[in-house]
Amino acid sequence: MNMDEELQDARLRELARLLGSGAAERLDVERTAQAVVTRLRERPRVTLTGWVWMQPAWLKIAAAIVLLLGAGVVTRVLVRERIPSALVAPLGEDLTDLTSDQLRETVGALEQPFADESPGALDAGLESLNTIELRALLRTLES
Amino acid sequence: MPQAQSVAAADAVLIAAWQGGDEQAAAELVRRHARALARFLAAAGAPEADLDDLVQETFIRAFRAVGRFRGQCQFRTWLLTIGGNVLKDAARRFQQVRVVPLDDDLRSRDGDPHETAVAGEAEGRLREGLERLPHMQREVFLLRAQQGLEYEEIAAALGTSPGAARVHYHHAVKRLKESLQ
Numbered sequence: 591m592n593m594d595e596e597l598q599d600a601r602l603r604e605l606a607r608l609l610g611s612g613a614a615e616r617l618d619v620e621r622t623a624q625a626v627v628t629r630l631r632e633r634p635r636v637t638l639t640g641w642v643w644m645q646p647a648w649l650k651i652a653a654a655i656v657l658l659l660g661a662g663v664v665t666r667v668l669v670r671e672r673i674p675s676a677l678v679a680p681l682g683e684d685l686t687d688l689t690s691d692q693l694r695e696t697v698g699a700l701e702q703p704f705a706d707e708s709p710g711a712l713d714a715g716l717e718s719l720n721t722i723e724l725r726a727l728l729r730t731l732e733s
Numbered sequence: 734m735p736q737a738q739s740v741a742a743a744d745a746v747l748i749a750a751w752q753g754g755d756e757q758a759a760a761e762l763v764r765r766h767a768r769a770l771a772r773f774l775a776a777a778g779a780p781e782a783d784l785d786d787l788v789q790e791t792f793i794r795a796f797r798a799v800g801r802f803r804g805q806c807q808f809r810t811w812l813l814t815i816g817g818n819v820l821k822d823a824a825r826r827f828q829q830v831r832v833v834p835l836d837d838d839l840r841s842r843d844g845d846p847h848e849t850a851v852a853g854e855a856e857g858r859l860r861e862g863l864e865r866l867p868h869m870q871r872e873v874f875l876l877r878a879q880q881g882l883e884y885e886e887i888a889a890a891l892g893t894s895p896g897a898a899r900v901h902y903h904h905a906v907k908r909l910k911e912s913l914q
Binding site: 598599601602603605606607608609610611613614615616617618619620621622623624625626627629630631633 | 768855879909
């Protein structure tokens with residue numbers, strides 16, 4: 591560092607030391623101290639819970655959890671909507687209790703999702719099947 | 734250094750007393766550090782009209798958060814960094830910090846009017862240069878050049894390394910010298 595630079599540095603530090611000194615001297619410290627004490631008395635301390643929840647990191651984590659829960663709920667609703675209501679009950683019960691119409695309705699509901707698995711039977715049209723054939727078809731689909 | 738240690742010890746006693754509910758301990762901490770804080774804030778661009786409010790707000794924030802002060806640096810250094818954040822928030826609220834009249838500090842100085850005018854001009858340029866600096870560079874520069882702190886102390890207060898603090902300071906000095914030329 592040459593002499594010019596040293597002088598410049600010294601001048602800069604000197605100027606920095608002077609900066610704001612006038613304003614600071616004019617500050618009424620005693621009045622400020624009393625005002626701070628009064629404000630501390632008036633405004634109760636922030637509770638730990640309040641402080642924790644004000645932290646950005648906690649807010650981000652909370653937002654992420656809410657988003658995940660929301661996405662989970664929406665997914666669940668969508669999946670439920672896609673399962674035909676007719677499918678839920680009959681497959682869990684005994685098929686012998688169903689009438690021909692109920693069996694046709696149930697197989698009709700199954701037609702879309704399982705179309706690729708049993709194309710022959712479903713392509714032929716359900717109207718032509720009797721009760722026994724419908725039961726057999728449903729059992730096949732069940733297994 | 735021993736003086737700094739005794740200051741730190743006295744501050745620690747007052748902080749403990751405040752944490753125990755002693756309001757007068759808080760008032761005493763204000764008396765000990767308010768002027769240094771005001772000088773720091775004024776140099777960083779705080780308008781004199783708002784200086785008292787900014788000083789008060791800094792102390793309020795510091796006293797509320799004093800549980801997080803672990804003595805990693807001096808209480809005053811920690812307070813100054815809180816002051817820097819208070820000023821930054823205030824500047825955001827008011828869009829920009831108003832510029833303090835440049836001759837405020839000069840009126841009280843005696844001496845040759847020409848020299849006073851030259852010094853005033855340099856001071857004005859320094860102020861403008863400081864306002865243009867990034868927040869971190871400005872804080873490091875003021876803590877080092879105005880408050881006379883060591884890099885280790887500055888780094889501890891700002892949560893950075895002494896090396897990084899040194900780099901910030903040198904960048905700040907380089908840019909401020911350009912503004913003074």
